[in-house]
Amino acid sequence: MIDSIQDSSGRDAQRLDWARGALGDPHATLERASVDAGFRSYWRSRGHGGSRIVMDSPPALEDVGPWLAMRDLLESGGVRVPQVLARDVDNGFLVLEDLGGPTLAQMMDAENADAWFDAAIGQLLRLQAIAPPAGMGEFGEALLQRDAGLFDEWFLQRHLGITLDCGESDELELAQRRLMDNALSQARVLTHRDFMPRNLMPTTPGPAVLDFQDCVRGPIAYDAVSLFKDAFLSWPLARVDEWLSRYHQRAQDAGLPVPSWETFLRDADWMGIQRHLKILGIFARLHYRDGKSKYLPDVPRFIDYLDEVLPRYPQLAALQRLLDGRIRPAMRSKAAP
Structure with a gap:
């Protein structure tokens, strides 16, 4: 010492x-x-x-x-x-x-969100148009498997004390496999992996992008859904879908390899679900392993994100059953005095 x-x-x-x-x-x-x-x-x-x-x-x-x-x-x-x-x-x-103190997350509200997100989309499109250099890390199978493990080990087991039976474990694995396969099937572009308002600074021109050192070659929907479904700032689903549609149209106009709108919305939703599960695991790990507990109060935000979109996809019904049958009761029990 x-x-x-x-x-x-x-x-x-x-x-x-x-x-x-x-x-x-x-x-x-x-x-x-x-x-x-x-x-x-x-x-x-x-x-x-x-x-x-x-x-x-x-x-x-x-x-x-x-x-x-x-x-x-x-x-x-x-x-x-x-x-x-x-x-x-x-x-x-x-x-x-010095780009100043407040981040975009601290500047945004319901009135100015459209303008700030339009500006952020412009920065994201420039980022995604850059060809990933040779040897750049890949958001591939290894990272996806690691993310899936974070949710099970740290959020379910360590935080909520949930041990899945064989049938539940198989269902979770199948749902996560579907999410991973979807991510792996998307067009690959330069991917920030934390492109969210907390990492954007309200500068002119801008916003300026921070925390970019871990960029990889990854799925085209990843950064878009990260921007609108932030770890610390939530918006109504209808507005999120509208912003995703704006991004999709502008990405098409810029010549980026986005699929049809219907396919892209599914890709963004599924990419979001994969990311939300990962973040639940990371927040629990920060609390138990690193002594950083300030993130746990945001756990309900991610449960809400899952509640919003899981009903759209019968293929992921196992996650909804896990949420309703095991996670929500465990969270209520943990919160009880």
């Missing part, structure tokens, strides 16, 4: 010293700008010349190179991303433009 504290203190001093030199301000100070960025940390500078964001990505823990490479790739395709003002790749330090 003492070594850890000393290492942290040394990194703090190194970060501040580098930032003052890069900013040309020997009296600049740094304050924490955000959390939950993996091993990276973000700091807002205070001093002469306006604020900047200092990214600290310790080389032994998280190489800043892939972040920079993806930023440059997105910028080359016209996507609005943070500008890099200074860099020390060897030591894992960057100075970025």
Whole structure:
């Protein structure tokens, strides 16, 4: 523990010293700008010349190179991303433009959502038009299997204490197999995997896209449904369907490989269900493994998402039975005093 504290203190001093030199301000100070960025940390500078964001990505823990490479790739395709003002790749330090405090999730409301989502769709279409580079990671079978395991292990078993019998387990596996096959059958494009209002900044032009370092080659419906069925912000299903329709028309006009509207709506719904199940598992894992409990209150949001679309698809009736017969009673029992 003492070594850890000393290492942290040394990194703090190194970060501040580098930032003052890069900013040309020997009296600049740094304050924490955000959390939950993996091993990276973000700091807002205070001093002469306006604020900047200092990214600290310790080389032994998280190489800043892939972040920079993806930023440059997105910028080359016209996507609005943070500008890099200074860099020390060897030591894992960057100075970025300060895009401000509130994210799009904090700025949106029922009145301005149409305009902001139209702007976000524009950024998404630019992102999806970029050819995934050779060697890029794939949102394929391995990732889908991992996601399916998160739901069963962490949400059902660990959080709710549910052990499925053989028949229930087979039904869940079949439903998840159908979701995976659907994802694997979709056209593949550059995929952000967390393209949601919390990772978009209300800039002009914009919105600016953040948290893009884990882009992969993946299903075309993934980012669209992530945008409108956010982990922290919900909208009526009728509005979501309308926004998905707007995205679909604009993607067609841009020459992106979307299928017919009926097929795309199913693909988006099923991709959303797969993502919602994964997120339920991740939120439970964050609570039990990582001691981060602030996400659990959003669990009902994902149950509502499932309730909205599962009735549309008899092929996934097993998930509805699991939701009604096991998950909902377990959640009521867990919430009881």
